[in-house]
Amino acid sequence: MFDLSTMVAQSARRYPEKIALIEGAERWTFAELDHAISEVAHGLAEQGFHPGEAVGLQLKNTAPFVITYYAVLRAGMIVVPFNPLAVEREVEHILSAAGCRGAVVPASTAGTVMDAATKIEDFLLIVDTDDEGAQDTITAQVSSSGARDFLAFSELLRRADQRAPQPAVVSRADDDAVVIFTSGTTGMPKGAALSHFNLWMSCTALTTRSDPSSEEVALACLPLFHVFGMSGILNVSMAWGMTLVLAQKADPETVLGLIEEHGVTRFSAVPTMLSDFIQAGAQGRDLSSVRRVTSGGSTLRPGVISQFEEMFPEAALLEGYGASETTSSVCVNQSRSERRPGSVGTPSWGVEMRIADEDGSVLPPPGAGHVGELHVRSPTLFNGYVGEPDETEATFDGEWFRTGDMARIDQDGYVYIVDRIKxxxxxAGYNVYPSEVEQVLQNHPGVAQAVVVGLPDDRVGQEIAALVVPSPEEQVTEELIKAYARDQLSAYKHPRIVKICQELPHSSTGKVLRRHVASAFS
Incomplete structure (x- = not known):
């Protein structure tokens, strides 16, 4: 049996009375958390879920997220975490592509998920709410939608004494455990299937060089539905017996307050968050407990490291690199003394990297002049894109994953990301493919053509901008296009900048010149 939730059970045996989870005023010991995971796993089985089936998980950083995540795995099923801000079309695609039989959601998004799941037979909605009024409203909505039923998440925990023990579900190391949806190059997101072994290697072997300890207090300020927060913080803290503090909001006041209150020693963040913390300032707080902060998602701006470490005097801010397909980080700077400016560090344990040219030929030994596509071979490489064998095959060169990033590797093995191929x-650390946003905009009857580009932005790295050609005899405004995009796309995907024009810049062959598009906003 190889079940990722076993690491919670192991920590519960070693540290039964130690606080495993903190959410607001709530505290869960490892023993309590492990018991809750088992009860929810049994409850899911009682509700008719079977091993190998997929369950959507659309919660913020809460105890029910953590419990459900490991309970689904313990029951031999597949977790499909997704953004609570996802709109109906995105939710429908995710549930359908992953084959979800049900989903655990907050009351605030229950209606959206129900509408998205109308074509799924026998779909069960599990709602995280203790508000009886909200439950009554949801019950009425479910009944009118024709869905099978809805169940309050709390009910899965309340039936503990009524359940007979169930035998453990046997999972294999290479079984799919989690499906993470990553933005697609040609439109809708693709589901990257990660195995129990991928996730285990990512949170144990790949983190050994960072000297993790059960004495530490980790902070989850990144969303746990994202692979960076899920693998780099949630799984790491549970595997090593750390206390995990959950932050439902990532604003500086909330995060800095939690760090000071609980003596947080490590957390991960994207550059946008780090810049916000620096802008807010320490405000007389004692932030000296923090020892290690990992940054990823996009490149750190010059000066951020020194400014951040001035605010967190005992911390090392260390930049790393990874992807959903690699189960988060595969290389990282290890310490203040070892890090190199501009580099994302050296490969983690068991990870190999190489540089290839446009023809796929491996370039000579590392050096500043050898820039090409970064290929990765690692025990954390995903099983493939769910239901998309052609896309999976296209992204591999034998055993090597083609990252789509241009990079170079110096003579000491330090990796430098230079540019993107795709x-x-x-x-703000999230990948957004222009093609998906363009398809959405062009579905509007008032839009004839649209092209989307990223514009440099000091806070979020790149801001999304759309140049739109209106349909003949149609009247559209920039605000109308923005409002339409907000309804059709997650918050991090819709363009904040829109400009109406009469024609797009094209080459002599009719190809849109994206670089010229960017200059239209200057």
Whole structure:
């Protein structure tokens, strides 16, 4: 049996009375957390879920997220975490592509998920709410939608004494455990399937050089539905017996307050968050407990490291690199003394990297002049994109994953990300592919053509901008286009900048010149 939730059970045996989870005023010991995971796993089985089936998980950083995540795995099923801000079309695609039989959601998004799941037979909605009024409203909505039923998440925990023990579900190391949806190059997001072994290697072997300890207090300020927060913080803290503090908001006041209150020693963040913390300032707080902060998602701006470490005097801010397909980080700077400016560090344990040219030929030994596509071979490489064998095959060269990033590797093995091969906008650490946003905009009857680009932005790295050609005889405004995009796309995907024009810049062959598009906003 190889079940990722076993690491919680192991920590519960070693540290039964130690606080495992803190959410607001709530405290869960490892023993309590492990018991809750088992009860929810049994409850899911009682509700008719079977091993190998997928369950959507659309919660913020809460105890029910953590419990459900490991309970689904313990029951031999597959977790499909997704953004609570996802709109109906995105939710429908995720549930359908992953084959979800049900989903655990907050009351605030229950209606959206129900509408998205109308085509899924026998779909069960599990709602995280203790508000009886909200439950009554949801019950009425479910009944009118024709869905099978809805169940309050709390009910899965309340039936503990009524359940007979169930035998453990046997999972294999290479079984799919989690499906993370990552933005697609040609439109809708693709589901990257990560195995129990991928996740285990990412949170144990790949983190050994950072000297993790059960004495530490980790902070989850990154969303746990994202692979960076899920693998780099949630799984790491549970595997090593750390106390995990959950932050539902990532604003500086909330995060800095939690760090000071609980003596947080480590957390991960994207550059946008770090810049916000620096802008807010320490405000007389004692932040000296923090020892290690990992940054990823996009490149750190010059000066951020020194400014951050002035605010967190005992911390090392260390930049790393990874992707959903690599189960988060595969290389990282290890310490203040070892890090190199501009580099994302050296490969983690068991990770190999190489540089290839446009033809796929491996370039000579590392050096500043050898820039090409970064290929990765690692025990954390995903099983493939769910239901998309052609896309999976295209992204591999034998055993090597083609990252789509241009990079170089110096003579000491330090990796430097130089550019992107794929069209991608990295906004606040999230990948946004222009093609998806363009498809959405062009579905509007008032839009004839649209092209989307990323514009440099000091806070979020790149801001999403759309140049739109209106349909003949249609009247559209920039605000109308923005409002339409907000309804059709998650918050991090919709363009904040829109400009109406009469024609797009094209080459002699009719190809849109994206670099010229960017200059239209200057």
């Amino acid at each position: 069209d991608v906008i990295i906004r």
